[in-house]
Amino acid sequence: MNRTLTLFGLLIPLAASAAQGGPDTYGYTWKDSNEPGGPVFNWIDITGTGFQVTGLADDNIVGPFAMFTNMPFYWYDRKDVWIGSNGYIAFNSTNIASPFPNIPQAGGANDYISGLTADLTFTGAGNPGQCWVYDTPDTTIFSWISVPFWSATPPTWTGSNTFQIILNKLDSTITVQILEQTGFTQNNDLLLGIECISGDIGLQHSADVYPVGNYAIRYYAPQVPLLAITDGAVRFVGANGSRGVSLQRNGPAHPLVMQVRNTGNQPLSNITAQAQVFTPNNLLAVSDQVTIANLTPGADSLITFPIAFAPSTNGTHRYVGTISGIPNELVTTNNTLTQELAVYDTTLAVQQVRWNGGTDDGIGIGWNGGNGGVGVYLDRPPFSPCYVTGYTIRLVNNLTPVGMYLKVFADDGPNGSPGTRIDSIYVQPANAVAGDQVHAVGAPFLWDQGGLYVQWYMGGNNINIAQDITAPFSLHTYEVLDNVWAEYRDRETTDFHLGLRVEQLPVYDVGCSGFFGVVDGQVVTQPTIVRTWVKNSGNQAASGFPVNYRFAAEPVVTQNFPSTLQPGDSLLFTFTQALLPTSTQTGALCAWSDWSSDITAGNDTVCVNLDVVAGIAEQAYALLDVRPNPASDRVTLSGYGTGGATVDLVDLSGALVRRWALGAGDNATLALDGVAPGTYLYQVTAPDRRFTGKLVVHR
Numbered sequence: 001m002n003r004t005l006t007l008f009g010l011l012i013p014l015a016a017s018a019a020q021g022g023p024d025t026y027g028y029t030w031k032d033s034n035e036p037g038g039p040v041f042n043w044i045d046i047t048g049t050g051f052q053v054t055g056l057a058d059d060n061i062v063g064p065f066a067m068f069t070n071m072p073f074y075w076y077d078r079k080d081v082w083i084g085s086n087g088y089i090a091f092n093s094t095n096i097a098s099p100f101p102n103i104p105q106a107g108g109a110n111d112y113i114s115g116l117t118a119d120l121t122f123t124g125a126g127n128p129g130q131c132w133v134y135d136t137p138d139t140t141i142f143s144w145i146s147v148p149f150w151s152a153t154p155p156t157w158t159g160s161n162t163f164q165i166i167l168n169k170l171d172s173t174i175t176v177q178i179l180e181q182t183g184f185t186q187n188n189d190l191l192l193g194i195e196c197i198s199g200d201i202g203l204q205h206s207a208d209v210y211p212v213g214n215y216a217i218r219y220y221a222p223q224v225p226l227l228a229i230t231d232g233a234v235r236f237v238g239a240n241g242s243r244g245v246s247l248q249r250n251g252p253a254h255p256l257v258m259q260v261r262n263t264g265n266q267p268l269s270n271i272t273a274q275a276q277v278f279t280p281n282n283l284l285a286v287s288d289q290v291t292i293a294n295l296t297p298g299a300d301s302l303i304t305f306p307i308a309f310a311p312s313t314n315g316t317h318r319y320v321g322t323i324s325g326i327p328n329e330l331v332t333t334n335n336t337l338t339q340e341l342a343v344y345d346t347t348l349a350v351q352q353v354r355w356n357g358g359t360d361d362g363i364g365i366g367w368n369g370g371n372g373g374v375g376v377y378l379d380r381p382p383f384s385p386c387y388v389t390g391y392t393i394r395l396v397n398n399l400t401p402v403g404m405y406l407k408v409f410a411d412d413g414p415n416g417s418p419g420t421r422i423d424s425i426y427v428q429p430a431n432a433v434a435g436d437q438v439h440a441v442g443a444p445f446l447w448d449q450g451g452l453y454v455q456w457y458m459g460g461n462n463i464n465i466a467q468d469i470t471a472p473f474s475l476h477t478y479e480v481l482d483n484v485w486a487e488y489r490d491r492e493t494t495d496f497h498l499g500l501r502v503e504q505l506p507v508y509d510v511g512c513s514g515f516f517g518v519v520d521g522q523v524v525t526q527p528t529i530v531r532t533w534v535k536n537s538g539n540q541a542a543s544g545f546p547v548n549y550r551f552a553a554e555p556v557v558t559q560n561f562p563s564t565l566q567p568g569d570s571l572l573f574t575f576t577q578a579l580l581p582t583s584t585q586t587g588a589l590c591a592w593s594d595w596s597s598d599i600t601a602g603n604d605t606v607c608v609n610l611d612v613v614a615g616i617a618e619q620a621y622a623l624l625d626v627r628p629n630p631a632s633d634r635v636t637l638s639g640y641g642t643g644g645a646t647v648d649l650v651d652l653s654g655a656l657v658r659r660w661a662l663g664a665g666d667n668a669t670l671a672l673d674g675v676a677p678g679t680y681l682y683q684v685t686a687p688d689r690r691f692t693g694k695l696v697v698h699r
Helices: 618-623
Strands: 029-032 061-073 076-084 088-090 112-117 130-135 139-150 157-168 174-182 191-195 202-207 215-220 232-237 245-248 257-262 268-278 284-295 300-304 315-324 336-344 350-353 372-378 386-398 404-410 421-427 435-447 452-458 463-465 477-481 484-487 498-504 510-516 522-524 531-536 546-551 557-560 570-574 585-593 605-612 625-627 634-638 645-650 656-662 667-671 678-685 690-697
Touching (some): 112 157, 232 268, 232 336, 257 284, 386 404, 386 452, 421 435, 452 477, 452 498, 510 570, 531 546
Parallel strands (some): 245 336
Antiparallel strands (some): 088 112, 139 157, 157 174, 191 202, 232 257, 315 336, 372 477, 386 463, 510 585, 546 557, 546 585, 625 634, 634 667, 645 656
8 A cells, every 4th residue: 555645657568588687796696487498487376285374464564484494595594484465575574565665775675585566455345365375394485366456446456466486495596476467556666576684785677567477587596606795783682673662760770682693604703792872862871892702604692781771861762782893894784773762750640651752754644545544562651550541643734634543452462463452532633633632542541561552543535643753763663554553664764653641540658668777686785766768669749657666565656757758769767766675575676657548558567576685784794704805716704604505696787697505604715716807796695694795806
């Protein structure tokens, strides 16, 4: 289907005379079935032996399909293949649509085989088009059967095309057979040929020329390549596909991942791989690099850089992955890839979740016939949970005017594709006006996990959505024709002004997260100030709520929080009433918040276990003699009684370092072997008394 960009002849059929072509820069040649020594036309019917491909529509691609064995193609092998509705196969997920580029052409669509590439369609009432695949270890065949050209007039198709692409894994030949070709395509836009992964090497059979029926073309790989290919490439950054990722300001750090491939036929060594993240103001936030020592032809290297990106400012960031240091490299345009990182401020109650920036190119996009649309995929909520309350969109114009449809789908379809429809609204023509708009969803709904697809669909001709052509790009854009989704053909250079308006649910949640100055297992012998960290884990400011502490079964001490605690913040809270050792006992010291609005009780309380010693007479302390103190290798204790005792030595964090059991008698010498220099607390427990104190070990 043709698209309109706020703008919106008959050719002679390919001659039946003998023809051949090439070589291209690498060495591929072609001959047709009229050329001596060329292929003999021999149609292979696979409709009874292969499997039928589903999901093809208008201007879309399906896959990948894993072939039984690899297909040699140029200087590399391919196993996964995608099938395009417009009459081609590709070794990546590129979506090729009219106007079709000449071959070769670096950038855009690369790494594909054009059988009879034209504006074909599998949609429209009564469309007879089919696609079949037959796969064996030696041969893979792709057949388009009775597939018509797209037409702007009902039933939106015309003519008929039956052709096939045959991949021979044994001799590396590629054969295209045209069984039938009738009718004419829009603008006589046709293409036949092959193009390599870099895009600057390829062999074009013909362009804008209609092939005849009962005709075959065969492409031959060179026995000896004409080029020694030295080429490395960044295959992806972030994850396969290099698509945009949503992050939270001050949230988890984002690992910087890159995959590098040797796309040539020569070994590579000492490749420098660099990762850089730039802020919305183009300031360098993170930079890191590693060296890839060796990379053989066709091999990949997956890198996770030592430094991750910690998002501290909101807005659109760029993660740029680059390789360098490859002498005499043939292609350098594939040495850099960029991933869009959308960082959201989770303290804001209302957000616009979208990939587009604030600018557009002033040229809208729509579809001839008014039966088309676009979509975007939003990979995750900016905060969870949240409510989706509206659609955000910018229109360039609506000349007729006509209405439009806005829809939301869950990503629960096959392989994460659009699945369950969650919301759908129709916007009346009077409300579908040029400029930025927010339209309420049919009913607000909860978004707490997974991604969402947002769709804009035309309600007629001459309505155009705005495009953002300022890098970086999300690669999450789609074209939607007859309700079939396909990756947008220009997704590498375009985002759409389309997204969602979301609002945070009010979350009231404060709690005590830790103590300051006391640790688990600590011995307390004197009045102790109780201090606890209070954290606001919700998204609403909190103030005036009670904070409490209690030791064992003693009375609760309560005090109101004296200030306002903002979402995400923590504050050290000090009780004015100290913990008094009124009795000797072991128990839990607990602090907790007691806010009536709090919705999560599980994080309100924190506890440590303490040994509280009280009521020890001064003379009892005088009876215990610890010498020397500070000590080095040994320490002698005397005066703890004749009934034996237990000695615990703990560090200042409360961790037990050493325990001794003392026999009957009134003194003992303890070896300090293995006790590191430092300050410790000791506790001597006898049948009728307990002693505590400080011991310093130094050497």
